[in-house]
Amino acid sequence: xxxxxxxxxxxxxxxxxxxxxxxxxxxxxxxxxxxxxxxxxxxxxxxxxxxxxxxxxxxxxxxxxxxxxxxxxxxxxxxxxxxxxxxxxxxxxxxxxxxxxxxxxxxxxxxxxxxxxxxxxxxxxxxxxxxxxxxxxxxxxxxxxxxxxxxx
Numbered sequence: 001x002x003x004x005x006x007x008x009x010x011x012x013x014x015x016x017x018x019x020x021x022x023x024x025x026x027x028x029x030x031x032x033x034x035x036x037x038x039x040x041x042x043x044x045x046x047x048x049x050x051x052x053x054x055x056x057x058x059x060x061x062x063x064x065x066x067x068x069x070x071x072x073x074x075x076x077x078x079x080x081x082x083x084x085x086x087x088x089x090x091x092x093x094x095x096x097x098x099x100x101x102x103x104x105x106x107x108x109x110x111x112x113x114x115x116x117x118x119x120x121x122x123x124x125x126x127x128x129x130x131x132x133x134x135x136x137x138x139x140x141x142x143x144x145x146x147x148x149x150x151x152x
Contacts, residue, residue, distance in 0.1 A: 011027070011028055011029075011038060012025060012026065012027040012028070012038045012039065012041055012042035012045070013025070013026045013042070014026075014042050014045055014046050017046075017151065020150075021127070021150055021151035021152075022130060022148055022149070022150045022151075023046050023127070023148070023149050024146065024147065024148045024149075025039060025042035025043065025046065025145070025146070025147050025148075025149070026042075026144070026145070026146055027039035027041075027042050027144070027145040028141045028142055028143065028144050028145075029142050029143050030142040030143070031142065031143060032070050032100065032135075032143045033097060033100050034142075034143075035135075035142065035143035035144065035145050036070075036073070036074055036077065036097050036100065036110065036145070037095075037096065037097035037112075038145075039074055039077075039078070039133075039145045039147065040063075040077060040078070040081055040095045040097060040112060041095060043078055043081055043082070043095075043147075043149070044081070044085075044092070044094070044095050044114075046127070046149060047082070047085050047126065047127060047149075048085060048089070048090050048092055048093070049090050050093070058115075059115065059116065059117065059118040060113040060114065060115045060118075061084045061087075061088065061092065061113060061114045061115075061118055062111065062112075062113055063077060063080045063081050063084060063095065063111070063112040063113060063114055064076075064077070064080055064109075064110065064111045064112070065077035065078075065079070065080055065109070065110050065111075066103070066107060066108060066109040066110070067107055067108055068105075068106070068107040068108075069107070069108075069135070070108065070135040070143070070145075071132055071133045071134060071135045071145075072107075072132065072133075073100075073107075073108040073109075073110055074133045074135065074145055074147065075129055075132055075133050075147070077097075077110060077112065078129055078133070078147065079128075079129065081095060081112075081114065082126055082127070082128065082129075084114050085114075085126055086126040087120060088114070088116065088118050088119070088120065089120075091116045091117040091118055091119040091120075092114045092115075092116045092118065093115060093116035093117075094114065094115045094116065095112055095113070095114045095115075096112060096113055096115070097110060097111075097112045098111050098112055098113060099111055125151050125152060126152075127149040127150055127151045127152070128149065128150060128152070129147060129148070129149060129150075130147075130148040130149060130150040131148060133145055133146060133147035134146040134147070
């Protein structure tokens with residue numbers, strides 16, 4: 001059993017985009033909910049150019065996912081977030097994971113929302129997941145998510 005007070009706060013790191021158009025993310029959190037949210041923030045950081053000045057982010061767009069395990073749940077959430085980015089582009093500024101539930105069959109369902117000005121402004125290139133995300137649990141890191149994205 002992991003002692004949660006020894007686990008660091010949720011965080012993420014991303015690699016730069018390679019010449020082949022591939023970037024990776026590594027997200028951690030003391031539990032799967034915070035790790036999932038950190039992972040969604042990592043996707044946003046890789047794909048969307050942050051605004052230079054504070055903007056009104058009063059509008060929201062739904063993001064949802066489900067999966068038989070945490071990796072497939074995260075993958076489904078990422079795909080839905082990328083779909084919202086494909087439509088809203090850089091006018092999507094933040095993402096918040098609202099909840100995660102365990103399904104009766106042992107899988108998971110989660111819902112989140114993206115916020116921003118949400119003006120239709122598609123970027124020219126939206127990446128996709130390169131294979132399924134990988135999840136693990138560690139005594140010193142908590143829940144760990146790894147995923148790679150590839151630009152078309």
